[in-house]
Amino acid sequence: MKLTITDWWSVAGWKWDVPDDDVCGICRAPFDACCPQCKIPGDDCPLIWGECTHVFHMHCLLKWLEAESSQQQCPMDRRVWVTAS
Amino acid sequence: MSRPTPQGLEELYRDCEGLCLHKYGSDIYAMVQAELESYTRQRLSDISRQHDDLVGGSVLVQTEQFWQGYVQQLAMIKCIFLYLDRTYVLQTANVASIWSMGLAVVRQCLVDTDMKTKLVRLILGEVTKERDARPANHPALVSLVQMLVDLDLFAQFFMPSFIDATRDYFSKESRRLIGSLAAIQTEAEPVPAAQPAGVMTVPQYLAHVKRRLEEETQRVARYLIPSSKTVLLSATVSELVERHTERLLSTSFEAMVDAHMVSDLANLYSLLLSVNQLGALKRYWGLYVKKIGLQLMQAPDLDTSLVSDMLALKRRLDSILQGAFQSNGVLAHAQRDVFEEFINSRRGKIAQLMTKYIDQCMRSSEQAASEEGIDGLLDRIIALFRYVHGKDLFEAYYRRDLAKRLINDKSASIDTEWSMLQKMRMECGSGYTKRLEGMLRDMADSGDLVKKFASSQQGREANTVGFHAVILTQAFWPTYEPLPLVIPREAERMQEQFVQFYNEKHNGRNLQWQPNLGTCLLKVEFDEGPKELTLTLIQATVLLLFSDCRELSYAQIQANTGLEDVELKRTLQSLACGKHRVLTKEPKSREVAETDSFAFNAAFKSPQVRVKIGQILLKEAEKETKEVEEHIQLDRMYRVDAAIMRILKARKQLEHTALMTELLGQLKFAISLAEVKERIDTLIERDYMKRDDANPSLYLYLA
Numbered sequence: 001m002k003l004t005i006t007d008w009w010s011v012a013g014w015k016w017d018v019p020d021d022d023v024c025g026i027c028r029a030p031f032d033a034c035c036p037q038c039k040i041p042g043d044d045c046p047l048i049w050g051e052c053t054h055v056f057h058m059h060c061l062l063k064w065l066e067a068e069s070s071q072q073q074c075p076m077d078r079r080v081w082v083t084a085s
Numbered sequence: 086m087s088r089p090t091p092q093g094l095e096e097l098y099r100d101c102e103g104l105c106l107h108k109y110g111s112d113i114y115a116m117v118q119a120e121l122e123s124y125t126r127q128r129l130s131d132i133s134r135q136h137d138d139l140v141g142g143s144v145l146v147q148t149e150q151f152w153q154g155y156v157q158q159l160a161m162i163k164c165i166f167l168y169l170d171r172t173y174v175l176q177t178a179n180v181a182s183i184w185s186m187g188l189a190v191v192r193q194c195l196v197d198t199d200m201k202t203k204l205v206r207l208i209l210g211e212v213t214k215e216r217d218a219r220p221a222n223h224p225a226l227v228s229l230v231q232m233l234v235d236l237d238l239f240a241q242f243f244m245p246s247f248i249d250a251t252r253d254y255f256s257k258e259s260r261r262l263i264g265s266l267a268a269i270q271t272e273a274e275p276v277p278a279a280q281p282a283g284v285m286t287v288p289q290y291l292a293h294v295k296r297r298l299e300e301e302t303q304r305v306a307r308y309l310i311p312s313s314k315t316v317l318l319s320a321t322v323s324e325l326v327e328r329h330t331e332r333l334l335s336t337s338f339e340a341m342v343d344a345h346m347v348s349d350l351a352n353l354y355s356l357l358l359s360v361n362q363l364g365a366l367k368r369y370w371g372l373y374v375k376k377i378g379l380q381l382m383q384a385p386d387l388d389t390s391l392v393s394d395m396l397a398l399k400r401r402l403d404s405i406l407q408g409a410f411q412s413n414g415v416l417a418h419a420q421r422d423v424f425e426e427f428i429n430s431r432r433g434k435i436a437q438l439m440t441k442y443i444d445q446c447m448r449s450s451e452q453a454a455s456e457e458g459i460d461g462l463l464d465r466i467i468a469l470f471r472y473v474h475g476k477d478l479f480e481a482y483y484r485r486d487l488a489k490r491l492i493n494d495k496s497a498s499i500d501t502e503w504s505m506l507q508k509m510r511m512e513c514g515s516g517y518t519k520r521l522e523g524m525l526r527d528m529a530d531s532g533d534l535v536k537k538f539a540s541s542q543q544g545r546e547a548n549t550v551g552f553h554a555v556i557l558t559q560a561f562w563p564t565y566e567p568l569p570l571v572i573p574r575e576a577e578r579m580q581e582q583f584v585q586f587y588n589e590k591h592n593g594r595n596l597q598w599q600p601n602l603g604t605c606l607l608k609v610e611f612d613e614g615p616k617e618l619t620l621t622l623i624q625a626t627v628l629l630l631f632s633d634c635r636e637l638s639y640a641q642i643q644a645n646t647g648l649e650d651v652e653l654k655r656t657l658q659s660l661a662c663g664k665h666r667v668l669t670k671e672p673k674s675r676e677v678a679e680t681d682s683f684a685f686n687a688a689f690k691s692p693q694v695r696v697k698i699g700q701i702l703l704k705e706a707e708k709e710t711k712e713v714e715e716h717i718q719l720d721r722m723y724r725v726d727a728a729i730m731r732i733l734k735a736r737k738q739l740e741h742t743a744l745m746t747e748l749l750g751q752l753k754f755a756i757s758l759a760e761v762k763e764r765i766d767t768l769i770e771r772d773y774m775k776r777d778d779a780n781p782s783l784y785l786y787l788a
Binding site for chain 1: 492516519520523551552553554555556557558559560561562565573575576579580583591592593594595596597598599600602603604605606607608609610617622625628629631632
């Protein structure tokens with residue numbers, strides 16, 4: 001008796017690599033949801049990781065960095081923001 | 086007066102000239118007038134006397150003859166007394182020319198005696214004869230009406246009586262015909278040998294009215310003055326139609342629409358339009374559409390045939406609206422309102438059935454080959470979609486079906502999928518279809534990704550022949566419960582390689598495999614020969630266990646796959662108790678027990694080389710529907726909360742009723758007041774808002 005796999009279709013869903021139910025430190029919305037400006041989560045509203053290990057909705061962080069009062073710091077630890085590569 | 090004179094006409098003219106020169110103008114004028122008066126009076130009273138015997142014809146003829154002669158001779162008199170006309174008449178104020186005076190004399194004579202009334206009565210008698218299609222003295226009619234026009238008696242005196250007579254005539258006729266209207270014979274029924282004379286159906290009656298109007302229009306052209314046309318036609322149609330609007334509609338409107346009598350309905354429409362009775366037509370049209378629609382909606386077992394019935398109904402109604410009612414805005418509006426009402430009469434049912442119907446269309450390639458093509462069908466579906474309330478629910482159902490189509494590769498054409506989404510986007514905006522479009526893009530992206538994977542280093546290492554992956558952006562797709570399953574090592578290895586490859590491409594993403602969605606193609610050597618089996622990943626995983634051992638117990642299978650009881654039982658059932666039994670079960674029975682043991686069925690036989698092993702369906706459909714509805718309910722709750730807060734934030738404080746009005750204006754779905762109150766209470770509880778201390782119906786915004 002012989003059983004061979006000819007074709008194998010897998011289905012996977014992707015989520016952001018952050019703990020479940022974790023929220024963005026700026027907008028307080030879950031990472032799995034989108035920032036307040038967007039309607040649909042996913043590629044169009046990505047996350048951004050800093051070298052300080054903090055994560056935000058990219059749109060939220062960019063908005064924050066644009067504000068003068070931010071002094072280009074991470075809103076969580078006040079270190080200068082450097083995007084992790 | 087017509088006797089030849091002893092003197093020549095020129096001599097007479099010269100005499101007149103001479104007298105005028107000697108200032109006898111006014112005397113001659115008075116004498117001519119007196120002469121005309123006495124002549125006219127004499128002739129008319131002669132005719133009038135005969136008249137009393139009521140033999141209309143001869144009086145009519147004689148009057149006509151008198152008039153013809155009189156006009157001729159008056160012309161002659163005018164010539165003889167031309168000098169008088171040119172001098173005395175012109176130079177003296179308030180004296181009419183001989184011609185006008187001559188006509189005024191006749192006019193006066195007619196008015197002074199009862200001749201005028203009698204004459205009008207006689208003319209009307211002739212008209213009635215014409216209407217009855219009896220022989221009438223047409224030349225006399227023409228000439229006498231012209232006389233009345235010339236004598237300036239037409240508009241003031243003749244027309245009112247004429248219109249009265251017209252109304253009277255058609256009022257009697259319509260009452261007679263309407264009183265004995267016959268029912269419309271449908272084609273199925275045997276046609277009665279002959280209708281009793283004078284009995285009409287409504288369509289026949291309408292055609293009759295059209296004919297009558299045509300006749301009256303011709304009458305105007307033949308012997309009335311053009312300006313009388315409007316009055317005459319409106320009197321006619323008002324008697325024939327306006328008074329009977331209700332009766333006409335209530336007798337046969339439904340039957341006419343049922344029988345699709347477009348040209349007769351067009352008659353009805355144009356007649357009712359001309360008498361300003363579209364309101365009644367609108368009412369009947371609305372009632373009809375509603376009746377048919379509710380019949381469809383209230384059937385106890387609704388299935389997708391409802392949708393095709395609706396589409397057919399809409400097509401039928403639209404063709405009447407266009408063909409018979411000239412796409413009249415009022416009627417179209419009534420139809421739309423009624424459609425919207427009944428289509429939503431069973432809450433979300435229509436959304437569910439419509440998405441199911443679309444799913445069937447999208448799965449079969451037959452539709453594309455049909456007469457109107459898939460695009461036409463989609464357009465008609467969209468027209469129905471416009472009426473559906475609660476578009477969010479529709480989207481949720483649609484998404485569920487689309488997900489199944491895409492993941493199971495059941496869509497007949499991706500182009501058609503795109504074109505449907507485009508149509509939905511045109512209706513509801515890009516936000517509405519964003520997730521659905523994302524799903525289609527995910528599918529395309531996954532295809533590219535798999536190709537790249539196959540040629541990548543990891544892909545080559547894993548020897549990924551036949552490995553496919555579909556990567557879903559979880560935010561677009563319906564949520565699926567993760568399912569614990571230990572898949573075969575070979576597949577596991579390929580998946581691991583793929584994850585490595587994927588992570589290199591996309592930073593910060595976590596892949597979660599969904600074994601319950603995947604499928605597998607297995608090549609199996611049976612005694613009969615090799616077969617290709619199409620299976621779900623779960624079925625394949627279970628079956629692959631048997632490549633190492635011939636026989637396994639339930640417990641062993643469970644230990645090796647990690648499947649939960651419900652899922653495992655249904656999978657084993659599909660493999661060992663279904664249509665294609667690739668496993669045998671000990672002891673044999675329809676249900677799977679935890680004490681059973683299973684063996685590979687090498688003796689499996691099937692006429693086909695490719696065999697699809699169906700899955701035993703749980704009562705999934707119901708569960709899914711419920712899930713979708715709960716999900717939407719939750720989503721709507723958030724929307725209500727958000728809307729309340731938006732309004733309050735803008736207003737700072739607001740009365741309860743004002744808040745309700747604004748809220749219902751903003752929300753795109755129906756919601757009960759009790760539900761809103763509940764939302765308000767939770768918002769108060771969470772300190773987003775509060776009631777005013779003094780006035781409990783006033784809400785205050787809390788920042």
